[in-house]
Amino acid sequence: MSDQSIAARMKNTASSRRVDHLAKAVFLAAALISASFIFLIAGIVLFRGFIPFLSDNGGLGRVDLFHFLTADVWLIGQTFVSNxxxxxxxxxxxxxxxxxxxxxxxxxxxxxxxxxxxxxxxxxxxxxxxxxxxxxxxxxxxxxxxxxxxxxxxxxxxxxxxxxxxxxxxxxxxxxxxxxxxxxxxxxxxxxxxxxxxxxxxxxxxxxxxxxxxxxxxxxxxxxxxxxxxxxxxxxxxxxxxxxxxxxxxxxxxxxxxxxxxxxxxxxxxxxxxxxxxxxxxxxxxxxxxxxxxxxxxxxxxxxxxxxxxxxxxxxxxxx
Amino acid sequence: MKKALLAFVLLFTAVSLIACGTSATTTTEPFDGNMTINVYTRDTTSGTRAGFMAGIGFAAAETDDSVLVDGFIIKDNTGIMTAMTIDEYGIGYISLSTVNNTIKALYYDGVAPTEANVMNDTYGLKRPFMWMLRAEGDYPSQDVEDIVNAFVAFLGTSDAGDIINNNGAIALPSTVTWDSIKSQYPISLEDNSDVTVRFGGSDSIQKVAQALTAAFVPKCGNFVAEHDHTGSGDAYKRTNDPAIKDTSVGKDVGFASRFFKTTESVLEAQRGQLAWDAIVAIVHLSNPLSDVTAADLKAIYDGTFTKWSDLDAE
Structure with missing residues (x-):
């Protein structure tokens, strides 16, 4: 193999590495975007889902977590009045x-x-x-x-x-x-x-x-x-x-x-x-x-x- | 072998398709009064449910499922309609505007559920949609007052009537169009994009009210319509109760889904009706029942009557 062809191959490798790096960055960005949506959605549902157990819900009082997870009735009492x-x-x-x-x-x-x-x-x-x-x-x-x-x-x-x-x-x-x-x-x-x-x-x-x-x-x-x-x-x-x-x-x-x-x-x-x-x-x-x-x-x-x-x-x- | 298999699959598909067609026309057996009444209802957030339960004298069930008969089925308006085409022993209630001939709409206290009977006030299972205004000169600005007066005039037009009817209520009859009266309201020609008008009152009317303002805003200089609906009781309180009307929850127009009480008295010009909301009890076409009373319906929904024959015994 001549020195020239080795040099050409080296150059080739260098440019294809750049493409590799670029592709990797694009893939990473795509993965980050899709992953961040999951975290965003999960985060908002997590945050909003906990509010009824932590706040007093506009005067209705905190929802009892244990009751919430174990009760066999969706709502006891009147809607908008009971917690x-x-x-x-x-x-x-x-x-x-x-x-x-x-x-x-x-x-x-x-x-x-x-x-x-x-x-x-x-x-x-x-x-x-x-x-x-x-x-x-x-x-x-x-x-x-x-x-x-x-x-x-x-x-x-x-x-x-x-x-x-x-x-x-x-x-x-x-x-x-x-x-x-x-x-x-x-x-x-x-x-x-x-x-x-x-x-x-x-x-x-x-x-x-x-x-x-x-x-x-x-x-x-x-x-x-x-x-x-x-x-x-x-x-x-x-x-x-x-x-x-x-x-x-x-x-x-x-x-x-x-x-x-x-x-x-x-x-x-x-x-x-x-x-x-x-x-x-x-x-x-x-x-x-x-x-x-x-x-x-x-x-x-x-x-x-x-x-x-x-x-x-x-x-x-x-x-x- | 493979051709035979292919032929078999094709045959199977064809047969199952034919079977689909025939199964839809099963013969119906005679109505059996000893069957349990299947009670269908809307969920507790529904305005139709509130109107129905209040109408039959069962207000406790407006927002509470536990007082209803055991084993009730919750569906939306269309769901109840479809259910009554299938369930021969079911009963449900829907908005009058959605009644069609696939189900049987029951007479209420002997009166047929028609728009005409709602208008002449003989059909009883209904509630009025009312509006109430602040006293003359008691608005945040003259512009607000002018817009409110234009809005009330708009409510009496056929333009508003179409919007009301499209949202499930029944508008009062009108032949006036907005275009023919708008010249009497010069405020509608101005740019009102910096004027806010506050609407409130009944949450049952919210959907209709929002549809009305959405149509009226561009006709009246793009004013800002602010909707905050909290209940019929606030229609008077937030527009005319001296203790509340000037606080941050004060309103320029209040709606109520019932007639105003004597304790809510204001001048004649400050209140009026924009529509009726009529509700109809419906059953399967094969059900021999054609007429119910409020007491019948309450007995069915609270579980006093559990079989269809209980109604005949009355």
């Missing part, structure tokens, strides 16, 4: 509803993903993938309108058919169905990516050892993709926990007591924040930030525990 707010029952209902909807959306979502990635003929897989991606991008209000117009009617007719009078279909069942519909596309598309990225040598090895297609799909491919599938479930749970608009149209706005009766009305932290939000003032408005704060803590704890489980489940043989 006896409580979200204990809403926390339990929220977790209950999320779990039930995951029980539906997880198996359906993962099996759909497996079908698209491994079983379906190419053209059908392509169509289905588009359908799922479209479903995933449908705004929640549309799911809500579908829920209020169709699912409520189905649940109402179903309960009448089994001889039980539901509250016009407004129920845990309707809420769970709407949430399942909303989370299936999320779980499907992320699981499908995880399934497709399983190393084909694993699949070929399994088939070569005499395992059938179905055995391979369930025992090898799903097992190998479980980390990615778990991520799909975590995102699905996140969407369920945080959904307000669609849920508020089918839940029925329960004001007290946890109900595990599938055909009884229910409420979640998000629906409580949304109801009357546009009309209310004073403590009744401020307390919604506190509910938001509780919701953020619930989501954080759920995510941390799901991630801990995910780490224990572990990842095997998944391409980067």
């Amino acid at each position: 006896l707010y409580g979200v204990g029952y809403l926390i339990l209902s929220t977790l209950f509803i999320t779990t039930l909807s995951l029980l539906i959306s997880f198996p359906v979502g993962v099996l759909t993903a497996l079908f698209i990635a491994k079983v379906a003929p190419k053209p059908l897989a392509k169509v289905l993938r588009t359908v799922i991606e479209t479903l995933a991008s449908i705004p929640s209000i549309v799911f809500g309108l579908f829920g209020a117009g169709v699912i409520l009617k189905l649940v109402y007719d179903f309960s009448m058919a089994i001889g039980y009078q539901s509250k016009g279909g407004n129920s845990i069942l309707a809420t769970v169905l709407v949430l399942a519909l909303m989370t299936i596309p999320t779980i499907t598309s992320i699981s499908e990516v995880a399934i497709r990225s399983v190393d084909t040598t694993l699949e070929h090895g399994s088939l070569a050892l005499g395992a059938s297609k179905t055995q391979t799909n369930f025992k090898v491919i799903l097992a190998a993709a479980k980390s990615g599938i778990f991520t799909a479930a975590i995102l699905g749970v996140g969407r369920s926990l945080g959904e307000a608009t669609a849920v508020s149209l089918v839940a029925g706005g329960r004001r007290s007591g946890v109900s595990f009766d599938l055909l009884d009305t229910t409420g979640t932290l998000t629906t409580m924040m949304l109801e009357g939000l546009k009309e209310t003032t004073g403590l009744d408005y401020d307390i919604r930030f506190s509910v938001g704060l509780v919701l953020m803590v619930v989501i954080l704890i759920t995510n941390l525990s799901l991630n801990a489980i995910k780490r224990r489940v572990g990842a095997v043989h998944v391409k980067a």
